Amino acid sequence: MDNCAGRVTMAGITHQDAGAIVTSKHLDSLRFSVAPMMDWSDRHCRVLHRTLSRHALLYTEMVTTGAIIHGDRQRLLGFDDVEHPVAVQLGGSDPQALAECARICEAFGYDEINLNCGCPSDRVQNGAFGACLMREPRLVGDCVAAMKAAVKIPVTVKCRIGVDDQEPREALWALTQSVVEAGVDGLIVHARKAWLQGLSPKENRDVPPLDYDVVHALKRDYPTLPIALNGGLQSIEAALPHLDTLDGLMFGRVAYQNPDMLVSVDPLVFGQPAPVANSFEAVEAYIPYLEARLAEGVRLHDMTRHMLGLFTGLPGARAWRRTLATKAVVRGAGVEVVREALGMVAQGARAEEPAQV
Numbered sequence: 001m002d003n004c005a006g007r008v009t010m011a012g013i014t015h016q017d018a019g020a021i022v023t024s025k026h027l028d029s030l031r032f033s034v035a036p037m038m039d040w041s042d043r044h045c046r047v048l049h050r051t052l053s054r055h056a057l058l059y060t061e062m063v064t065t066g067a068i069i070h071g072d073r074q075r076l077l078g079f080d081d082v083e084h085p086v087a088v089q090l091g092g093s094d095p096q097a098l099a100e101c102a103r104i105c106e107a108f109g110y111d112e113i114n115l116n117c118g119c120p121s122d123r124v125q126n127g128a129f130g131a132c133l134m135r136e137p138r139l140v141g142d143c144v145a146a147m148k149a150a151v152k153i154p155v156t157v158k159c160r161i162g163v164d165d166q167e168p169r170e171a172l173w174a175l176t177q178s179v180v181e182a183g184v185d186g187l188i189v190h191a192r193k194a195w196l197q198g199l200s201p202k203e204n205r206d207v208p209p210l211d212y213d214v215v216h217a218l219k220r221d222y223p224t225l226p227i228a229l230n231g232g233l234q235s236i237e238a239a240l241p242h243l244d245t246l247d248g249l250m251f252g253r254v255a256y257q258n259p260d261m262l263v264s265v266d267p268l269v270f271g272q273p274a275p276v277a278n279s280f281e282a283v284e285a286y287i288p289y290l291e292a293r294l295a296e297g298v299r300l301h302d303m304t305r306h307m308l309g310l311f312t313g314l315p316g317a318r319a320w321r322r323t324l325a326t327k328a329v330v331r332g333a334g335v336e337v338v339r340e341a342l343g344m345v346a347q348g349a350r351a352e353e354p355a356q357v
């Protein structure tokens with residue numbers, strides 16, 4: 001294992017700063033992103049999110065190098081043009097395999113390649129990538145260098161602040177220094193450790209305490225490296241002050257479970273008008289996409305499952321969810337189910353009333 005002791009850069013000690021060549025347009029889109037989420041941030045989900053924000057950067061689920069090299073690339077990597085800006089997240093730790101996959105993803109049209117150094121699942125640990133790479137800063141630097149040499153689009157890293165008993169101000173700084181030397185274009189920090197023994201991946205998103213200060217301290221030491229903050233952000237309004245010093249906010253679960261919040265992204269984060277006035281308009285805007293995919297044989301539920309969190313808190317939200325959950329799963333279901341569910345929310349859903357008695 002490489003603990004990189006000799007290369008750790010602590011606060012106050014000079015270091016080689018970011019050689020970031022990220023374009024200002026892409027840097028701008030880093031200001032707000034929706035996180036990579038396995039089984040959640042698939043292409044249908046991303047198109048839905050795109051109806052609510054033109055500018056948010058959307059991440060794919062993690063795709064492993066093995067899957068890309070040996071698998072069905074169109075199925076794994078295909079995406080819709082409307083998704084731009086869209087970043088693909090790679091899982092792997094072999095520099096040459098990552099370089100090859102980065103080239104493939106660039107040819108698919110992705111706007112950014114991101115390397116996963118934060119996922120703690122057993123499957124990932126066995127493959128020696130994801131969060132275990134926090135222990136391998138030199139290898140991560142080699143991976144970034146190989147990908148940078150292979151593609152022209154930005155290459156970023158998503159990491160934790162450390163794993164297990166690592167000291168964040170050593171582990172995170174060592175990783176950062178290594179990837180900066182390799183020419184990384186940005187870093188997204190999930191501001192908590194991953195505990196690799198004894199916690200499930202889900203627990204690893206909640207139990208290790210958040211430490212935003214350490215991310216701000218990192219930015220002070222690497223002022224020209226674009227750094228985005230992730231982990232536990234609950235609302236755009238509350239998170240905006242982080243942008244006074246940091247370069248981006250990444251939202252995961254809140255954006256997925258309550259996608260309505262994304263309609264505020266363009267006005268609040270990018271100073272641009274929202275593409276739709278509300279989630280009703282977003283659903284209307286999404287319907288042509290649903291129709292096009294249905295015609296290709298995609299099942300309605302595979303798309304509507306990402307819509308269940310819309311309208312959360314509104315009267316009728318329960319009827320919305322119930323209608324989609326029960327009727328969209330039926331074989332042959334079409335967009336009429338979505339229109340029916342939408343009608344229920346629009347009426348303020350009398351269907352909600354019995355549950356409140």
Ligand SMILES: Cc1cc2nc3c(=O)[nH]c(=O)nc-3n(C[C@H](O)[C@H](O)[C@H](O)COP(=O)(O)O)c2cc1C
Pocket residue numbers: 035036037038039040061062089116117118119158190205230231232233250251252253254
């Ligand atoms: C269902 C689910 C799947 C996830 N899959 C990935 C993944 O593939 N790659 C990754 O880097 N992080 C993954 N994450 C972690 C998120 O990207 C994010 O770092 C984490 O949820 C913390 O952000 P949040 O508090 O805003 O949700 C996943 C999270 C969830 C909830």
